[in-house]
Amino acid sequence: MKLKITALLLFTSLLLNAQLTLRGTVVDEYDNPLPFVNIYIKGTTEGTTTDDEGRFAFRTKKNRGTLEISFVGFQTQTIKVTRKTKYLNIVLKEGTDVLEEVIVVTKPKNRLKKKENPAYRILKEIWKRKRKNGVDLVDHYQYKRHKTIEIGLNNLDTAFIQSIFKDQYKQAIKEIQYDSDGINYYIPIYLSEQVSKIYGNNKSDKEREDIIAEKAEGLGAQGFVFDRMAMTFQNIDVFRNNITLLRKSFVSPLSTDGFATYDYVLYDSVVNNDKKLYNIYFFPIRDQDLAFKGNFWVADKDFTIKKLRMQVVKGANLNFVRGLTFQKEFDVRNDSIYIPTKNVYEGDFTFLDKNDANKGLTIKKTINYEDYLLDKPLPDTFYDFQPQKIRPDQYYKSDEYWKNEQKEDNNDTYKLITSVKSKKRIKKITGFINTISSGYINIGPLNLQLGPFWTALANNEVEGLRTRIGFRTFKTKDDRFRLAGHVAYGFKDKEFKYGLEGKYLLSYQPRIAVSAAYQKDVEQLGSSLFNTTQLLGNTFGSTALFSRGNNFFLSSVEKYATNFDYSIHNNLRIGFNLSHSTIRSASPENFSVSYRENPGDANFVSSVTDVASDMYISFTPGRFVYGLGVEQRYGRNVFPTIVVNYRHGYKGVLNGTHDYDKIQIKYNQPILLGKFGLLDTTVEGGKTFGEVPVSLMNVIPANQSFSLVPNTFSLLNFYDFVTDTYVSTHLEHHFNGFILNRIPLVRKLNLRSLLTFRAAYGTVSDANRALNDGVVNTAGIQNIQYNAPNKVYYEYGFGFENIGYGNLRFLRVDAIWRSDYNAPANSIAVPTPKFAIRIGIKPGL
Known part of the structure; x- marks a missing residue:
């Protein structure tokens, strides 16, 4: 060996x-x-x-x-x-060289007005032409694209290398690549390549991608985290005024409003291949702004960009990011059409801080473009067909193919990865990264993972201290079958709870998945309004470790469920659920979900048997999807989400107790507003037709924990508002430093501000009030009064995010106020506060 x-x-x-x-x-x-x-x-x-x-x-x-x-x-x-x-x-020694024809300036201590800046003349010409150049100028285009993604450990010292290679250290140190600083070392752990042919029709605004070949090797395939990090580097279009990166809007250095964000310095000019090029550097005016620093080369006369290199400034303080670098190269044809020839995106990620001495993770994405063919039309039907990757090995090619296609050093990298991927210390590092990102811990060679670890402990008034162990099978992210489940135990009620769910991908094309589940557990039904494909209950109301007031409003749910999911496209899915649920109060002496079988009956029924079907459609245009197995993960890029769900309850079927219909609609749209930040908007509504008990009604989602939970109300108690018809909205505007970066001294803290507003309105029919009127717990006390927010209830507030130290800036603190309303006189509930401070955790990436 x-x-x-x-x-x-x-x-x-x-x-x-x-x-x-x-x-x-x-x-x-x-x-x-x-x-x-x-x-x-x-x-x-x-x-x-x-x-x-x-x-x-x-x-x-x-x-x-x-x-x-x-x-x-x-x-x-x-x-x-x-x-x-x-x-x-x-x-370098100081000199007195003077460039002819170009006025050269260094970055001034006092900013020049843009008309006094010699770079302004050149930028004006770029702005005039930037929407006219590129492949968008021709009617039809074709080109070949070779995309490479490499992941490796950076900033490694000789002691670390020796701990990995041991007896082979002396020879290995000669072969391992240097890091970008030329001092420490770099070890690749994952490499993937993809060769594609792109066909575009600008007349019909359609583009087709045909994947020709793919290859991958290394440890990155063990989880979704590396895919998500690699997708940080989407196709960065520097000719747009704003660049979307990590759900944030960065001002492009070529923006028509660039002088409000950047200082530009015209450094020099050179002659390359008989063409004069100007070299312009740019620096953010404020180091904390979401902006870049770097330089670009501009061709004289036609003012096309020949080459651009830029990096995110450290002051931007992106979580876990030590550095992001982007390099683009272009070729100019006929003095009017620029075409990309190479893009290099590189990210440097660290866990604790941005100290250059610490070890980190490098992700490098290189895209080479070649074999351009312009203005050669193909039939319109050709562009309409969109080939899709449906199997992990769909585009496998032999080693002979890759000998001709690979770039000059990729073979070396593959062989080095093969050598290091089995090293125990390397596997521990990548396993730690996957655990931090997913919450699951790999268990040796069993293809089993335990987690997520953040649900391991909880506390509530019914179960007391609750412990939970979850698991799932996981061989690769493309597993066709997956089994998941959990076992929980409450030290107060001394009962075990459990759940098990199996999923299988029936067909790759069309993509059809089926699943079945069983659970017997405690749930907080008053903490969510909307659920389509999640068969096992996982509401935060029963899994919070710290909460305000009392929470006896828990239900014991025994549930059988099955799901059929059909993907028309990665961004368009339809599905069908069948479920049989038996719902009882988990604490009948304090909280009752009983109802009258018929209005006016003297006797109450203490449990609900809900036999129901759901039909749903989910549309998410622009969303990235990772993985080809039965489970997929979605990118955090900015895309809208529209979900419509229709539910029908069957009375008499399998002992079902209620016949009803329910329709719900949810729409979410993150809106990037350039340098002003991001507005995250959610609107949802629903209506229930028929007479149903409180367990089957729409409860306005409350949040009694001290943490922030999306689409819930922090200053409500569970079951304060119950409706059969409702509409609600949740608005959050994240300024991303636009305000605080302009305040002296405060901007050094690298904080970011935000505003929030949430509102709900709903009603309860007289028939449903009569069905649930007079319900009492076993002590004979009517502990729930079924109020509805028939006068708009709202909460508003402001907050600060990006709180932390070094790279760990994932904390957020909100101050929240609410409107006045008459809280229900529930015997076991505590009064709801009119003001509160809440903490949120947002890891980023």
């Missing part, structure tokens, strides 16, 4: 030496690091710029050449480099 690893690493070394990797630092004569120094291979566009610490690192296909180092106010240097060149310490 040792001989195999040594041979593998020797072979990897030979392949790595086939290209030149240059790294080093640039300082002035006083040993001060120089940021934004231009470093290029002479006669090419291959190169980079130094970072804030004067460091640089890049690769070139050439194995020798002349390195040119230039910076305004300093003498340009040239250095010959070969494969023997390891690390460069470059000292």
Whole structure:
């Protein structure tokens, strides 16, 4: 085994030496690091710029050449480099070079008015042309796209490398890649590639993608977290005024309103292939703004972007993000059409803080574009057909295919991943990342996970301290069958509760999934209004560890359920549920769900048998979907959600006690408002036809915990409002620093402000009031008065988010007030507060 690893690493070394990797630092004569120094291979566009610490690192296909180092106010240097060149310490001397035809400025201490800034003239020309250039200018286009996603551990020292490779350390250290700083090391743990052909028709505004081949290797496939992090790098369109990233709106450096966010500095100009290029740098005016810093090269006369490099400023304080870098390269055809040739998106993620000395996780997404064919139309029916990936191995290709398609260093990376993915310490690190993101812990080779860990402990008045152990089968994210369940125990009622659910993907195309479940558990039916595909109850009202007041309003639910789900498209699903539920009070001496079998009856029935069917349709245009198995995960990109559900109850079927119809509609739309932030809007409504007890009515969702829960009311008690017809709305506007970043001293705290407003209105029919009137608990006390918010009830407030330290800034604190209303005189309920402080947790990504 040792001989195999040594041979593998020797072979990897030979392949790595086939290209030149240059790294080093640039300082002035006083040993001060120089940021934004231009470093290029002479006669090419291959190169980079130094970072804030004067460091640089890049690769070139050439194995020798002349390195040119230039910076305004300093003498340009040239250095010959070969494969023997390891690390460069470059000292630039001050000079008096003056560029002709271009007025060059450094970043001023006092801002220049934009008309006095020489970069303004160039930006104006870019703005005029930016909507006219690109493949959108032609009627039809085709191109080939090669997408690579690589994930690795960065900033590793020699001690860490030695702990992994042990006896093979001396040989391995020669083969492992350097990190971007040229000092520490980097180990890849996952690599995927996809080759596609893209066909576009601008006349009909349709685009078709045909995947040709896919390949993946490594540890990232064990969970959804790496997919979600990789999708952080969507197709960043820098020509739009605002760029959506992590559900936040960043101002583009090419925005027509860019001078309100950026300082622009025209540094110099060069001649490349007989074309004059201007080099413009940009810096955020306020370091805490959601903005970038970097530079771009602009071609003279046609003012097209040749190359752009930008990175998110650290002051933006994105959770778990130490750095995000974006690089784009374009080719210009006929002096009017620019086409992308390469995009490189790179993210550096850390858990605790942004300290450059800490180990982190690198995710790099590289997209190469080639074989452009413009203005060659295909039949309209060709663009209408959209091929879909339906199986994990659908686009498998042989090794012979990839020998021709892979970029020059991917084979090396695959072999290195094969060597390290079985290392125990590497597996522990990736397992920890998956656990933090999903809440589940892998159990050895059993293909079993325990979790989620945040539901392990809870407390309520009925069960006392509640412990819960959940599990699910999990081999890969593309599992066709999945079994999940839980066992819970209450130390006060001394009873076990449990649930089990099995899911199976019947068909990949069309995508059809079926599931069946059984549970016997305690639920808080007054904490949610809407549920379609979740068969096992999982309401937060019975799983909170800390709550205000008393919560005896719990129901004991025994439920059998099955689901049939049909995906017409990733973003359009229809489904059908059948369920049989027996509902009783979990604390009959305090809380009753009894009802009169008929209005006017003297006797009450203490349990409800609900036999019902649900038909639903879910439409989520623009949503990203991860995984091809029976369970899928969804991206956190900004997309609308529309859900319609129709429910019918059957009396007499399998002892069903009630015949009724219920229709519910829910609409959610996050709205990006540019630099002003994001408005998250939810509106829902419903109506129940027929006479039903309180267990089957629509309870306005209350929240008696001290944490914030979406689409609930924090200053209501459970069952304060019960309706058979309702409408509600929840509005949250997140300013993303737009206000606080403009206040001196306060902006150093990196806080972000938000406003909230929630409202509900509903009614109860006379027939339903009569059915539930006079219901008492076993002590003979009428503890529930079935009020409805027939006068609009609302809550409003403001808050601060991005609270924490370093990269752990996921806390949010809200101050909330409510409108006046007459709270029900429930014997066991505590008065509802008129004002409260609540805490929310939002991990990010």
